[in-house]
Amino acid sequence: MDKIVVPKPRNLRRNAVVLSVVFLIVGSAVFAGFNPIEIIENFSKGKRLLGRMFLPPDWSYSAKVISPLLETIRMAIVGTFWGALTALPVAVLAAGNFLKNPWISKPVRLILNVFRTIPAMVLASLFVAVYGIGPFSGVVALSIFTFGLISKLTYESIEAIDFGQVEALMSLGADKPNILRYAIMPQILPQFMSYTLYGFEVNVRAAAVLGYVGAGGIGQTFEHNLAWRNFDRVGVIIVISFVVVLIIDFVSSHIRKRLV
């Protein structure tokens, strides 16, 4: 039998992509002065610090961690609530398939994209400057951050709905509010609730660090102890926060899986 000869696949494009990605990573590392050897050189220093934090942590401090941690969770809850509540109507305006008016959906989307590019930390520092140090600034920052996150995800969900159900409601004489109520909401509500829970997960983590810029919560306690070099207390804060975030993530993602 003759041997079948197949031409080699032309992987020019793929090779080009791989090459440029490698180039970008290496280039960025050099530019940022990142050097793996430095990590190893500083390893003993890190090891000493870890030892002071965790061997052992100052467990007697645990009770003092609870209250700011609860504040962090409260901040996340309130921030998620307001963010999600405002995100829903704005997502409806941003969706191109509901009002079918690009003069509304396009500008709204543009504004949403701007919102989304601002990290929660930046928002928090901004609001600390406006409203002063404390959890209120953190809540405002988280609300806006959540708003940006959830409105985007939700309007994309609205644009992906089964439009046949909308057409059916149109065909029987429903006006826009009724179409929203009877054809769109039933389709996106489970997803919206899932995004809200996801927002809450993200917010708990964000709220935990926001205190670093003075926006309340456990981050403020963390920053305070670090400044005083109470490393064994810092260790306790890290351990307890880690466990709480883990539990919240676990429960929340479990509920999310059952929603959609």
Next chain:
Amino acid sequence: MIEFTGVSKVYPNGTRALNDINLKIEEGEFVAVIGLSGAGKSTLLRLINQLIPATSGTVTFDGTDVTSAGGKELRNIRRQIGMIFQGFNIVKRASVLTNVLSGRVAYHPTWKTILGLFPEEDKQIAYRALQRVDILEKVHSRASDLSGGQQQRVAIARALAQEPRLMLADEPVASLDPITTIQVMDYLKKINEEDGITTIANLHHVDLALKYSSRVVGVREGKIVYDVKIKDIDKKTFLADLEKVYGRAIHHDEMLGEG
């Protein structure tokens, strides 16, 4: 009841779906619209309730020009026109009752229906509609839990709840198996005969058209090329006439094979 006068439809992408259609449909008729896929059947139907706007010409419903109607006037016309679809288009995540009640939204102030405040009388209308299609026992089920045939019956009940004068059916049985197909067509026929609701149905199967309709309209490339009352159909020339509609001899799969 329905009159198309010089109606053309060109889609935004330039597709000319209908070309100078003139068609008159009388009260109480059961019109079957047949034709190849892409002939313009759906377009024809969707012009009647203005799910799509006409490019030129007028469509009237009981003498009212629907092509120039908008807002409240259009919604008042639409609530008299039930529509059922190939994909059922019921709200899967809602209960059967909510689906059927939604057929009543155009009869009440928006704030009431948004809050789900339907009068008791509407619930009776909904129950009766469900009874008509023998699915009242599913009234509290979630729509997504029903089979295809059951979902289509809920869709018919929703349209009935509108207390419509006209029923549009766009390939109502194309996603159903042969047995449920007969069931659904039987319901449509019964509603047409007992309530006198004028019915226009796009059908893929020629023998369904023959069995259920009172008039067959053939569409080809955006034009009406065949239009005969069932009682006037000439059996000898029928197959040849169908070739005018399909541009070729009828395929086996265009017959359901029920005889």
